[in-house]
Amino acid sequence: MADKMRRWTMDAVGRAQLKLAETAIPRPGNGEILVKVSAVALNYRDKLVIETGFGAELPFPFTPASDLAGIVEAVGPQVSRFRKGDRVISTFVPGWIDGKTSGTARHPAHVTLGGLLQGVLAEYVVLSQDWAVVAPTTLNDAEASTLPVAGLTAWSALVEEGKLAAGQTVVVLGTGGVSLFGLQIAAAHGAQVIVTSGEEEKLARAKSLGAAHGINRKATDWAKAVLDITDGRGADHILEIAGGANLGRSLEACAVGGRISVIGLIEGFEISGGVLPLMLKQVTVRGIIVGHRRALEDLTRAVDRTGIKPVIDAEYDLAALPAALDHLERGPFGKVVVRMR
Amino acid sequence: MADKMRRWTMDAVGRAQLKLAETAIPRPGNGEILVKVSAVALNYRDKLVIETGFGAELPFPFTPASDLAGIVEAVGPQVSRFRKGDRVISTFVPGWIDGKTSGTARHPAHVTLGGLLQGVLAEYVVLSQDWAVVAPTTLNDAEASTLPVAGLTAWSALVEEGKLAAGQTVVVLGTGGVSLFGLQIAAAHGAQVIVTSGEEEKLARAKSLGAAHGINRKATDWAKAVLDITDGRGADHILEIAGGANLGRSLEACAVGGRISVIGLIEGFEISGGVLPLMLKQVTVRGIIVGHRRALEDLTRAVDRTGIKPVIDAEYDLAALPAALDHLERGPFGKVVVRMR
Amino acid sequence: MADKMRRWTMDAVGRAQLKLAETAIPRPGNGEILVKVSAVALNYRDKLVIETGFGAELPFPFTPASDLAGIVEAVGPQVSRFRKGDRVISTFVPGWIDGKTSGTARHPAHVTLGGLLQGVLAEYVVLSQDWAVVAPTTLNDAEASTLPVAGLTAWSALVEEGKLAAGQTVVVLGTGGVSLFGLQIAAAHGAQVIVTSGEEEKLARAKSLGAAHGINRKATDWAKAVLDITDGRGADHILEIAGGANLGRSLEACAVGGRISVIGLIEGFEISGGVLPLMLKQVTVRGIIVGHRRALEDLTRAVDRTGIKPVIDAEYDLAALPAALDHLERGPFGKVVVRMR
């Protein structure tokens, strides 16, 4: 093992600040593991953090991104969860093991990898042993790296909180990473999946992944289309990734007793919608922020059991991060992954 | 028993259409009971139905209001749930016994007493035996009549759906009927209750009912005050009766993992608020529309067990309905009840 | 339509009392439907009722069995849920629509078709419109008739109450009707299914239906085998159809936080097991008694969506009921169905 590694860092906010530095490989301390990183999945949030800081005080020099898959290269003292050679993925909210997040209304839990904490766009990363779980055995590294945020967000919304069941109808808005995981997780539970997109070609690809119906949201009112498809019954679960005034459409499309999981804010920081459908249909609107470690372990087992293969739109070499961010900007079909090799 | 009775009816929408008619006492059919009405609690919704129709096609000549307490005067054939002499209260959504409401996204359940169905502002009313439950033994008729909508709405939000527990913090907005029930139910479960109002005198009365804190919402930012009172933790449950942009304040005031029950629309048909507090705190926003019969039976038992006494601001004779509606317009402290005597 | 029909009746308890009588076709009353029966699925309980009365005071002359599929031939006055020509299946506990059952500790709900109430082994049956639901469109009549008890019991245990999720491990004991439904429902949700049986050939057939593992309970300790298969983790859900001391094995085989649904009493009226595994693993043991109508509607949707085909071991003509009961005695692989044709 060499003693130098490559690592993306920035000394200030802004994409122009990104540089691929050569630094010393860190050493794992008490209860820590050193991971040789193989793949890092990017999230739209990483782009926001790089370009704007996303409201967090970043620890400069700062390394972005949160989702890795790799091999445990060394373990520090008092490490009991892993051994050298274990294949692991990271957790997004360090220390959130199960149940409720910590934090308060005034200070919600907001310490995350690649946010307030250093991220993982490096050839080696040191993590607390509590911040990692064993990777699924049926996925390659690039695929496995997409679980910690995109996979777990969809799983938390639909399964951990949503108690999804066969025969229910699930609507996923768009074809980004979380939405396609939503599609695949819902299909694996025997649910009927409806996908919306502005592009017919993406709808066709979504159907090949198991969606029963595609709605071109540029050609039609998607909420009315959901009512038509479900014979007026509405959708039991909606993955609301857009937010903003789109919540109003989700409230229209939602079934009696249905659930809308708010997982994104593409349309801005303010959501709005009609109060009558919310009340008359007794809809549950639930904010979701990724999920806890136990749910990530459940998801890992489900992936290995059902054969779900995460959808990766493109892989980029570590040095090609800027191109990967451009791809993210264009709106990928599924995930964009950076590979160390 | 006479064969004529008094009954408020209207032949068209509008308060000027209200008239106190004398009509034949109805006879109970198969599975029906005849109730000699003793008290009818009014809800703000009754005022909206009388003045605007509230979107429903009313069956003219139409009798408004939904919440009665009275005595079973006679039973029709095949009635097994009640006997002559039983003291009963009505249910708001006929036929909703337990679990989910019926209805679909296109046609949510909206058939209610005093809405699409005939109401109860009459000396005698015929109900299906399935639309009534035994009245609590510790309440007089006027008090008992307030349970079917105001009491049950607060109970459904906090207990049936909200799983309220001792030590939690509950915020009730205002001092109307539902809010005061929320206060009393929360206090009976060992919760800390915070009440908001624009009038100091109402805050004082709320404290005498068991509220731990009062916030004058005209003098201060109520959401910030909730954070101060809870040392930054926020409220576990908020009874959101205002709606509109006030939802944004509720999202600010809500604890991590907290719940906002949307039960009213005083501020209009559109709700809005920040998506970040919703997501970061993983808040649940839930529309509530009164509740089912089993929950009303649970509430009845809870009232008898805990000694909760519903707060009645004023009682009016049947003939004084217009004055009662004026009182409703002014914003009562608790409930307004019409008495037959 | 003729005015006579065939119907199995008994004037006293005991299999020798069964006779195939010719009686008048009944007429539907208020709120009732007349169903031309096409298929009746038998349950082991029907055999117990016929041979012992099973503790119920039967209304002689009594017709056994509870689960039918058929066509609505005529509707009585005030019927709104169905029209002539609709294809329906029956519900087991009449009037249990959603939520909790009615009844008390002293008098639990025990009024069921083919129990205290008349059963359905006849060419025509009159039912309350509330006691039927629309049949799944993807099943033939024989298949559809197996849903009301066997299908719904497995669904209630695993989905309605158990909140089954992909990646979990489900153990079904034996290969009777409920167990095979449990297998198929679990597989349709992406779960890993383990089946036990005393016959290798049945294990092979169960695997062809989607079971991941089969355990020959005569050749091995099934609870230990479950621990081996799951690498010591245990089963998340166990369909405990045997009862008796077998509960002790289920407690051993159960995962931390797992659930044992007690759905049968083959091994007698007393259950027993170790308290330490119950406590240390925080296991939930839950009694299940079929389920409510809303869950049957959910199951119907799930069947149509996932393509589950109920397993029918044999079909018998109406007149061949005694042979069908003999088959039940031998322990069928899946269901035994009586056909009217």
Next chain:
Amino acid sequence: MADKMRRWTMDAVGRAQLKLAETAIPRPGNGEILVKVSAVALNYRDKLVIETGFGAELPFPFTPASDLAGIVEAVGPQVSRFRKGDRVISTFVPGWIDGKTSGTARHPAHVTLGGLLQGVLAEYVVLSQDWAVVAPTTLNDAEASTLPVAGLTAWSALVEEGKLAAGQTVVVLGTGGVSLFGLQIAAAHGAQVIVTSGEEEKLARAKSLGAAHGINRKATDWAKAVLDITDGRGADHILEIAGGANLGRSLEACAVGGRISVIGLIEGFEISGGVLPLMLKQVTVRGIIVGHRRALEDLTRAVDRTGIKPVIDAEYDLAALPAALDHLERGPFGKVVVRMR
């Protein structure tokens, strides 16, 4: 601060092995706190561990007991949760923060203070900062020390898992520490509490604490008495501390949809009961093993809010541990506490 302290230790299993040693005061390491112990509440389990080892491999020289209240005297490096001077109580299952316990069917979580881990019967104890929570402000040290096991067990059974609500009926068997907490927690939520005991005088004391009814289990069949008191409805929650064949009585006494929390094993390692009441009433039987840290924090808030005062039957000086164990043997009314002073 001195550098020597007194501490109970044993070099082998057996009460005769207990000795009050003088040892060095330990120093807190990374992430650890040093607690000056003020009070230690004893549990019946401590007696079993001292006398039999209770199946665990004890780390000799071994210090028994798990529940302390005290003051943080010093903090080690990287401690963020506490400061010198904070008043704290311990957690029973170290590292169980929220949600499910860790562990598997083969190896359930069983590492507890005063079990596999060193206990707290000492003047000073070092704990991981994650194994303590802030003590309630309204309790003195002796009272506060009773929360970690007895208080939390009752809270987990009734509130965290049981979702107790006002108006429900709760049965607590006996008047030991867990049962009296169950009584007080249930009463604080507006529930009706029924207590059983073999001594009239204890029943009278239980009533003065808020029990609505007392049943002398030596004079009457307690399950039948519960049915009589509840007018045949049965109990919604039963704290089953006896186990053994008593589970059968609990199943009889339980309401439709009720819950039996199995929290003790006084009557042996095997439980048994009737399967028909379990199934017909759809009862939930749930094993409970104390609870997690988040629930202990919830309980602490509830205690401070409701004014619950734990019932302490007697306090003993540290040196008087043998007398305290004798008291435990006799069956205290509430808790037995050891005080350091």
